[in-house]
Amino acid sequence: MEDNKMNEIKIIICDLDGTLLNEEEMMSELTINTIKKLKENGYLFGYATGRPICSIENLMEKWQMNKDIVDIVIGLNGGHIKDYRLNREEKCFQIDGKLIEKIITHFQGFPVNFGVYKDDYLAVFKDDDLAKRLATSDNIPYIVENFQDIYKSKQSKLIVITHPSDMKYIREHGQKLNHPHLKSLQAGQIEYEYMDPQLSKSLGLELVCSWHDLSLKNLLAFGDADNDAEMIRDAGIGVAMENASTLTKSYANYITGSHQNDGVAYFLLEKILGGNI
Structure with a gap:
């Protein structure tokens, strides 16, 4: 068959x-x-x-x-x-910026960074080794941006970036955030992502x-x-x-x-x- x-x-x-x-x-x-x-x-x-x-x-x-x-x-x-x-x-399908703000608040105090992909670069919440590692892997530049502006726009996804050693409990915490217009999953060694469920x-x-x-x-x-x-x-x-x-x-x-x-x-x-x- x-x-x-x-x-x-x-x-x-x-x-x-x-x-x-x-x-x-x-x-x-x-x-x-x-x-x-x-x-x-x-x-x-x-x-x-x-x-x-x-x-x-x-x-x-x-x-x-x-x-x-x-x-x-x-x-x-x-x-x-x-x-x-x-x-x-x-x-x-893209997710609303207000949901991005909600996700970031959910991870307050956790050892993570956040990123969204723009047309030709990675916009990140802060400058650290995690941002550099993800951008280097993608072979694109990264720029620290004011996420207040991102909260006012729609994005394809939000990446929660963390060290591989922390991924297990970042994933467990991420799964606790339930919203009808969000789904989340681990997409790589350092990437836990949120996107539209469709x-x-x-x-x-x-x-x-x-x-x-x-x-x-x-x-x-x-x-x-x-x-x-x-x-x-x-x-x-x-x-x-x-x-x-x-x-x-x-x-x-x-x-x-x-x-x-x-x-x-x-x-x-x-x-x-x-x-x-």
Whole structure:
């Protein structure tokens, strides 16, 4: 049954951190060559990530993955979508600034910083090593801003930035803030994020598929973290990494190798490209 579903795949989408990228935040030569082979075989290829699109575009050259190879980027967990083949762009559900103020108040006294992504930089609550670490990872600048102005505007998401050693109790405290217009999840080693509950990578991918007269059944998706779970569940074929969360693995049709061992590339070579590169 799964092999028949594989024949319907037209679009291949990968999460980045913990999925396509290794611990050095790079792609191996095998991964790069495998994706180029996908393109030669007529597949659409793209990323679905919590990172902002400005970060992805800044890093494309470093990853040897220009817009001739990457057709689609779903950024901010579905909050910002760019389709380079169709030259289309859209921003989806955003959260109100008053809710951002409420979240920040909820974390008063905790060892955290806060960030929101603007078009080409990270706006942060204060200057510290956490802000620097996140901005460096995204390859974008960060600027300390007056959040009173942010409270008056809508944003795609709010990032609560913390040290990995503190994440467990930051996550536990974050989950205590219940609001009908907010959902929260851990999106990385140092990022706990709040966004509109309707927002997801699946929503963004469903929109992109419609632009190409396709549906989610034509989608093959790879992911690892909880923010990939819906995408893995809803894709025609969902593949979780060996290093994926328990939730994401629970929805997967397949489990592949880890991000450190070219799990994406080996799966594509076996199931899509017939071992040829």
